[in-house]
Amino acid sequence: MQPLKYIGMMFPLWLAISANAAPSIQSEPIQPIPKAVIKNPAMVELGKKLFFEPRLSKSGFISCNSCHNLSTGGSDNLSSSIGDHWQQGPIRSPSVLNSSMNVAQFWDGRAKSLQEQASGPIANPKEMASNHVLALDVLRSIPAYVNEFDKVFGNKNVSMPQVTKAIAAFEETLVTPDSRFDQWLKGNKKALNAQELRGYQTFKTAGCVACHNGPAVGGNSFQKMGLVAPYQTSNPAQGRAGVTGKDADRMSFKVPSLRNVALRAPYFHDAGAPTLEAAVSTMGKLQLGRDFNQQEVGDIVAFLHTLTGKQPQIVLPILPASSNNTPHPTPFN
């Protein structure tokens, strides 16, 4: 054993040098994202297959990854998503990255968990347009899937709770640690430049952190879109009111996580802001009653760019072949 070398590996040089000046994580409203802990690798692997499985859709063309594309920040980055027969979805697709940290799923939080969320789009006639009976018929017709479900769940039934549990287990691994901001939070003062730091200070002092806080920099509360002045939009979504039935929840949406936000313009549930600059400016006006000047907007945007973390490294799954008994996709009827 070489005790000194060992300590050197645990505490890198920059930490030793800047320890006194390092910020305290506890005192900041944002915390670093922990790395994914994979508890059940076989279930995660099955979930990954299902996440990329186009045969869960009626057309055989749309998978979870179609609208939550892991190549592009976990979203399709369209104004609204494209569903079966090219139907226009009602809302901008939220990112699947770090979604396990959300207080609930969907913009209106109508699903309490990732598992509950996962069953929705498969059977939504405007999204994947299949139904749970057909989706299970497809999976049960493919021997390699039946064997894999058996390995993971201990039986060959292949049920929808198993399907969604596996998808959720995979999605829980889709976290993005090690952003430059997290490196700074952990004490590496050089991880941010002066403008980015200034942006973070403005982000805090202006009150953005009131809603965008915690490890996901949001995702943990519902807030009214248009708190100080009403939000102008032609999108009919009314947010949380559709779930609670309360008029007071009209235009209340889940605060989106700002992690990796630089990867996924356009912004807001209706994609009303084409750029980060526009989004920051509008948020200042409508939520905080504040007109950020050009430098403040630029500083905050610079800070937001530091929230882009290490993207999950996904080896594309090889999906098992259909058998002669697999129901055929029907994309054109």
Next chain:
Amino acid sequence: MQPLKYIGMMFPLWLAISANAAPSIQSEPIQPIPKAVIKNPAMVELGKKLFFEPRLSKSGFISCNSCHNLSTGGSDNLSSSIGDHWQQGPIRSPSVLNSSMNVAQFWDGRAKSLQEQASGPIANPKEMASNHVLALDVLRSIPAYVNEFDKVFGNKNVSMPQVTKAIAAFEETLVTPDSRFDQWLKGNKKALNAQELRGYQTFKTAGCVACHNGPAVGGNSFQKMGLVAPYQTSNPAQGRAGVTGKDADRMSFKVPSLRNVALRAPYFHDAGAPTLEAAVSTMGKLQLGRDFNQQEVGDIVAFLHTLTGKQPQIVLPILPASSNNTPHPTPFN
């Protein structure tokens, strides 16, 4: 050095035992697929990004991988592909796997090379529905792409020949070596069972190998679909005649590779055969004038299953974010 051990590693035990009985590769009409040799890793990596890049389509939704899905044998396995605005494509999508071994690209061979092929779908109004000017505008608006093109091609122009050259370089790596049949070809007698071997013998003696030969087990010639009796189909594709203008080339199509064929029902350019059994039976009748009996069909299908090779292991690329200047996708107009 331990010479004996070294030799043992080079020549595994089974080869030493069965050397006398091993088939000679030279005497077989099918040869093993060589592993991919990556000459220019940076170009291949750029090509992979472009292959998965939905922003090369007008909608921002369709990438090369949409119809040539590397999770499902390099194809979408639909009767005909889905294009922009859910348009029904005219033909079944061919697999991109081992496509570098094809004599030409597309079912009618209208593209001489993978590079020539790659430019087609981007600008085809029934496929990705963009155009080359717009596609280049998108790429040139993204600084990380401009830098990557510069690194690979030595200039920051970003041109369509560069785009298609990179995509082709990636596609050339998409080979599937080490199938059980290739293991057998290389001398491992135990790699095939009795039924599979019988199927291969029938495949040879019946004359299937006349067209399905070489490393790709096809892909290297054009043949008339319906040689002995005409092929009945409602699909209007006339094959090679559309390229050569010769009436004699009517219904002449590129013979598809049978590598990984078990992964990608349905079969034929019009997806007229839902199963491998149906495809083998129809081919026997229409191309060879032969009614395979049930055992012969089963044997040949068993042999075809041994042509599934090691699928390319693809780490999903992380695509660079759009900039404020990136043209917005327009999926709904």
